[in-house]
Each structure stands twice: as structure tokens, then as C-alpha cells.
Amino acid sequence: MICMVALSARAQDANGWNYDDAINADLDNVLPALDSLGLKATFYLIGSSPVVANRMEEWRQAARNGHELGNHSLYHPCDGSLPGRSFVQADDDLSKYTVNRAIREIRMNNVLLNAIDGKTKRTFAYPCGDLTIGGSLFYPALRKDFVAARGVRSAMDSIGKVNLDNIDCYAMNGQTADQMIALVKEAMKTHTLLVFLFHGVGGGHNINVGLREHSLLLHFLKDHESEIWIAPMVEVAEYIRTYQGQH
Numbered sequence: 455m456i457c458m459v460a461l462s463a464r465a466q467d468a469n470g471w472n473y474d475d476a477i478n479a480d481l482d483n484v485l486p487a488l489d490s491l492g493l494k495a496t497f498y499l500i501g502s503s504p505v506v507a508n509r510m511e512e513w514r515q516a517a518r519n520g521h522e523l524g525n526h527s528l529y530h531p532c533d534g535s536l537p538g539r540s541f542v543q544a545d546d547d548l549s550k551y552t553v554n555r556a557i558r559e560i561r562m563n564n565v566l567l568n569a570i571d572g573k574t575k576r577t578f579a580y581p582c583g584d585l586t587i588g589g590s591l592f593y594p595a596l597r598k599d600f601v602a603a604r605g606v607r608s609a610m611d612s613i614g615k616v617n618l619d620n621i622d623c624y625a626m627n628g629q630t631a632d633q634m635i636a637l638v639k640e641a642m643k644t645h646t647l648l649v650f651l652f653h654g655v656g657g658g659h660n661i662n663v664g665l666r667e668h669s670l671l672l673h674f675l676k677d678h679e680s681e682i683w684i685a686p687m688v689e690v691a692e693y694i695r696t697y698q699g700q701h
């Protein structure tokens with residue numbers, strides 16, 4: 455998951471990148487593309503992903519290079535009681551969790567990420583965008599553990615309107631570079647925060663964007679760096695938090 459965030463020179467617009475789920479394509483395809491242009495993003499890691507265990511030193515190096523390792527929970531539990539959720543395994547069914555279990559697992563993922571990158575400030579991304587367990591929100595108890603949380607609703611918000619408990623983003627799946635660049639142009643015109651959410655880039659996930667399309671988007675952003683603030687989610691969220699007067 456890439457979260458790319460950009461803010462204008464006047465600090466009114468922002469663009470965010472998020473790359474979700476800790477997959478090999480993040481390290482093999484996305485990081486080299488970002489690093490070749492000096493762009494920084496957020497990778498939302500599932501602590502139990504074998505790609506965390508098997509390639510830990512590469513994630514550590516990514517964090518050292520200025521990318522954010524965000525928290526995407528320990529086991530990626532999703533609400534299996536919702537329509538279209540037949541993929542949810544019994545052990546990972548959020549509807550069978552207690553709120554306290556979700557909180558404890560998410561906190562343990564922060565401990566794991568801290569052991570990898572040494573950092574104490576990061577953002578959270580809701581697995582499957584699910585906000586509640588049995589009708590209760592679970593994030594409010596975690597507010598002190600994170601700078602902000604990212605959801606999955608598609609919208610561009612002005613800095614005063616961003617909800618730091620559920621930041622909006624645009625999930626990419628099969629878009630062309632032109633379609634993605636059109637979103638960036640819209641954010642530039644409206645002085646809003648645009649967060650891109652990627653899964654596979656050049657393969658690795660059934661939700662995917664082509665490598666060349668992704669590369670063309672990165673080059674467009676690089677070419678407009680003086681007009682757009684492109685940064686990991688945590689940096690953008692901290693800026694917004696200060697602007698909104700929340701401490």
C-alpha cells in the first residue's frame with residue numbers, strides 16, 4: 455500500500471501515497487521506482503505477512519530512506535458478516551473479535567514495527583476499511599497510539615475538513631496514468647488532500663496498477679514537486695493535526 459501525500463507550496467493542497475498489505479511487489483517494484491525519483495510514501499504492513507518476516511532488513515532500509523512503515527494490523531481481520539466477504543477466514547473475522555482484542559493486536563503490531571524502524575509515530579490503515587465491531591468503533595481507544603488513521607472512502611478534502619480518524623483515499627485498480635494524473639490535477643485545482651491507495655503495482659495482487667502507468671504518475675508528480683507536497687501519510691497527518699489545532 456502506498457500513501458502518497460502532497461501539499462502545495464502554500465500548504466493548502468496535499469497528495470498522499472499508500473501501499474497496502476506488505477507484498478513482494480512493494481519491495482521489488484514500488485520502492486525502486488520511488489527511490490529513483492526521491493519520492494517518499496507509506497507502506498501499510500500486516501505484521502504476520504511472510505514478506506515482513508522474510509525481508510525485514512529491506513523494510514528497515516526503506517524506513518531509513520524516509521518511507522513510513524504504517525500499521526495495517528497484525529492479522530488483517532475483516533468483518534466476515536458483511537456481503538462479499540466469503541474470503542474472510544474464521545480466525546481473521548473481525549465480527550468475532552472483541553474490541554479489546556483488536557486494540558491489543560494493533561498495539562502489538564506497533565511494537566513489531568518499532569522493532570523494525572525504531573519509530574514511535576506512525577499512521578494506521580483500517581483492514582478492509584472496517585471501522586466497527588458489533589457496532590462499536592475500535593479506533594478511538596487507539597488515538598493516542600497513532601498520528602491518524604486512513605480509511606477507504608474516496609474523496610478529496612481541504613485541510614480543515616480532513617478527518618484524521620478516517621482519512622479518505624482513492625484505491626487504484628487498473629487505472630491508466632492519465633486517469634490517475636487527472637485526480638492529481640483535480641486536487642491541485644481544489645487545494646485538497648489526495649491519497650492514493652495501491653495494492654499490486656506491476657503484479658503481486660489481484661488489485662493492480664500497471665508498472666508503466668504507475669511510473670508515469672510518479673514522473674508527473676516529480677515534475678510538479680514545486681506545486682504539490684508529496685509525503686508519507688504520517689508527515690501529512692502531523693501537519694494537518696497542527697493546522698486543525700489538535701494536539
Ligand SMILES: [Zn+2]
Pocket residue numbers: 474475526530581582
Ligand atoms: Zn489491506
